Amino acid sequence: MDPTVEPKDSMAHRPVSRKILVVEDEHFISELYVRALTKAGYDVTVEVDGEKGYEQAKTNQFDIVLLDLMIPTITGIEVLRRLRGPGSQPLKSKIVITTNLEQREEIRADIESQADAYLVKAEITPRELVEFLNTIK
Amino acid sequence: MDNLQKFTSQVRNRLLIVILFSNATLLVAGWACAQLLHLNAQAILLFLTPLSIALTIVLATVLAHHVTQPVKKVWQAVMHIAPDTANVAAPVLDARALGAELVTNLVSHIYQLASVIANVEKSAPSQNNPLGSNFVATAIPLPLIILDKAATVLFANKAMLDYTLRSESEVVGQNLYSVLDMSFGNENTLDKWLENAKANEAVASKTWERVRLNLPNDNTTKQFDLAAYYNRNNPDGLETMLVMFDHTASYSQDDQALSFVALAVHELRTPITLLRGYIEALEEELDGKLDPEMVDFIHKMKASAQGLTAFINNMLNVARVESDQLTLKLHEEKWADIVQTALNDASLRAKVRGIEVTAEIAPDVPTVGADRVAIYEVLLNLIDNAVKYSGTGKEVSLKSYLTKDGMVETTVQDHGVGIPSAVMPNLFEKFYRSHRSRAQVGGTGLGLYMAKAVVEAHGGHIWVRSKEGEGSTFGFTIVPYSKLADEKKTGDNNDISRGAHGWIKNHSLYSR
Numbered sequence: 001m002d003p004t005v006e007p008k009d010s011m012a013h014r015p016v017s018r019k020i021l022v023v024e025d026e027h028f029i030s031e032l033y034v035r036a037l038t039k040a041g042y043d044v045t046v047e048v049d050g051e052k053g054y055e056q057a058k059t060n061q062f063d064i065v066l067l068d069l070m071i072p073t074i075t076g077i078e079v080l081r082r083l084r085g086p087g088s089q090p091l092k093s094k095i096v097i098t099t100n101l102e103q104r105e106e107i108r109a110d111i112e113s114q115a116d117a118y119l120v121k122a123e124i125t126p127r128e129l130v131e132f133l134n135t136i137k
Numbered sequence: 138m139d140n141l142q143k144f145t146s147q148v149r150n151r152l153l154i155v156i157l158f159s160n161a162t163l164l165v166a167g168w169a170c171a172q173l174l175h176l177n178a179q180a181i182l183l184f185l186t187p188l189s190i191a192l193t194i195v196l197a198t199v200l201a202h203h204v205t206q207p208v209k210k211v212w213q214a215v216m217h218i219a220p221d222t223a224n225v226a227a228p229v230l231d232a233r234a235l236g237a238e239l240v241t242n243l244v245s246h247i248y249q250l251a252s253v254i255a256n257v258e259k260s261a262p263s264q265n266n267p268l269g270s271n272f273v274a275t276a277i278p279l280p281l282i283i284l285d286k287a288a289t290v291l292f293a294n295k296a297m298l299d300y301t302l303r304s305e306s307e308v309v310g311q312n313l314y315s316v317l318d319m320s321f322g323n324e325n326t327l328d329k330w331l332e333n334a335k336a337n338e339a340v341a342s343k344t345w346e347r348v349r350l351n352l353p354n355d356n357t358t359k360q361f362d363l364a365a366y367y368n369r370n371n372p373d374g375l376e377t378m379l380v381m382f383d384h385t386a387s388y389s390q391d392d393q394a395l396s397f398v399a400l401a402v403h404e405l406r407t408p409i410t411l412l413r414g415y416i417e418a419l420e421e422e423l424d425g426k427l428d429p430e431m432v433d434f435i436h437k438m439k440a441s442a443q444g445l446t447a448f449i450n451n452m453l454n455v456a457r458v459e460s461d462q463l464t465l466k467l468h469e470e471k472w473a474d475i476v477q478t479a480l481n482d483a484s485l486r487a488k489v490r491g492i493e494v495t496a497e498i499a500p501d502v503p504t505v506g507a508d509r510v511a512i513y514e515v516l517l518n519l520i521d522n523a524v525k526y527s528g529t530g531k532e533v534s535l536k537s538y539l540t541k542d543g544m545v546e547t548t549v550q551d552h553g554v555g556i557p558s559a560v561m562p563n564l565f566e567k568f569y570r571s572h573r574s575r576a577q578v579g580g581t582g583l584g585l586y587m588a589k590a591v592v593e594a595h596g597g598h599i600w601v602r603s604k605e606g607e608g609s610t611f612g613f614t615i616v617p618y619s620k621l622a623d624e625k626k627t628g629d630n631n632d633i634s635r636g637a638h639g640w641i642k643n644h645s646l647y648s649r
Binding site for chain 2: 070121123
């Protein structure tokens with residue numbers, strides 16, 4: 001997927017080339033997200049495991065990080081803890097958790113204290129995801 | 138010893154009287170016989186009377202000694218072990234003595250009881266322990282803790298120490314909350330209750346179900362029901378008493394059931410995410426290229442995938458209700474916003490069945506205290522049900538208004554087949570489906586069960602009115618935010634608000 005391709009349709013509130021990192025191991029889901037995000041003018045990078053996702057996110061070059069929780073190597077919760085937990089470097093990126101996993105109350109409270117938003121993937125279509133991300137400043 | 142001697146002499150005196158009397162009778166009888174036989178009765182009497190008196194005394198003394206022996210042995214045994222009487226020897230038990238078996242038995246019981254008491258005293262650990270010698274508190278197999286006014290542990294019985302894997306020195310004299318890491322199902326925790334009891338009550342008691350206790354020592358969790366008794370004026374300063382009833386085994390089975398559901402939910406959601414994503418991509422790519430029938434097919438696919446998402450959430454919520462883990466966070470919410478979101482999300486499912494859903498919200502409906510996600514799902518279930526059971530009816534109407542007693546009531550009315558009166562009482566039960574034979578509709582009967590639990594958790598009430606052939610009206614009430622008791626509010630409303638599709642800090646997903 002070439003991020004420099006201009007989107008065909010004109011989106012009213014298209015951000016000016018916002019950079020987004022998608023950490024997602026399910027290939028079909030990332031395919032759908034990349035398609036919708038690219039069409040909406042996002043500059044998309046995809047990583048398929050926690051370790052690589054963390055290394056990318058750490059570079060602090062992304063406006064938004066979409067983080068799945070059930071991913072190989074290190075879990076999304078661990079990535080979140082490293083990025084936002086005690087002792088972490090300040091990060092300008094907004095972190096949006098995208099998961100289909102139901103959390104126990106206490107784990108969810110932890111996530112709530114560290115992430116900027118939390119989405120259940122099955123509840124939104126790719127277009128709704130883009131509309132939602134466009135509202136994040 | 139005095140009492141025993143007195144007892145022996147009393148017995149001897151009584152025996153003396155009895156024997157003397159019978160001897161006297163014999164003497165009189167003998168004298169009469171002698172008279173009849175013309176013998177020298179006087180001489181015989183003079184000889185026999187002193188002899189019988191002497192015999193009587195000897196006989197009474199010997200008998201009294203034997204008869205009182207059993208009592209003496211028991212007395213010796215008791216005195217032997219009594220703490221304040223020194224110098225009483227242990228009884229010597231003679232197998233040939235009167236009542237030997239009974240005596241042996243009694244004496245051995247006395248010694249057994251004595252050793253139990255001695256053990257209890259030995260295990261009573263410290264001098265200042267107020268309950269150390271209380272047999273019940275110590276020996277009861279239920280974990281028991283006693284707290285003073287400052288929630289410091291005064292006493293913890295052995296069962297409690299075993300249960301929490303602590304030694305006595307780690308517990309007694311420590312603050313309760315620093316010793317036990319307990320978590321409760323909702324905000325009505327032990328310390329909240331205790332605080333309130335201290336402020337407002339002289340005597341109070343409360344029980345909690347499914348309290349979790351984290352044990353850092355071996356990284357395990359125990360689950361139990363907790364009972365607490367508060368007595369401000371307990372003369373011994375034993376202000377609060379806590380008793381635990383362990384249910385770790387059965388409660389963790391429920392947890393596993395939930396995690397099985399959580400796993401199933403995750404596995405189901407991934408293909409649904411993909412279905413919804415690809416249907417949307419297809420719709421976008423084919424936009425303008427399809428005839429109306431194909432567009433309708435796509436809409437039906439979309440609506441079905443959405444319906445699956447809603448069903449999965451019902452499943453999850455029912456599992457939560459069942460294991461008592463449905464926690465609601467009530468925030469101030471605009472009722473019209475939530476209704477609108479539910480209407481939008483259900484509209485496609487209605488549309489593909491040719492049904493129009495209308496909403497009418499009275500302008501004076503105030504903000505409500507609601508858990509947005511949960512109450513949204515209640516609305517969605519009622520609208521979905523109305524659509525499913527509409528039959529030939531083409532309209533579903535939703536109304537919200539303020540009732541006379543100040544509650545926000547919402548009704549969802551369909552003009553479908555209605556519900557037979559026989560099944561009405563069971564409608565809100567789990568897995569109950571109205572068996573409307575002609576209505577070919579899907580559904581599992583989870584929705585209304587979940588709706589009832591959620592509405593009641595909001596402090597509201599859910600009801601149904603129906604007439605066969607004329608349709609049904611489901612209604613429920615919830616409490617205006619202003620009426621919500623202070624302790625139910627979560628306080629800072631700018632904190633985190635959840636949406637039906639997730640949450641975002643200081644932001645509403647419903648603005649779209």
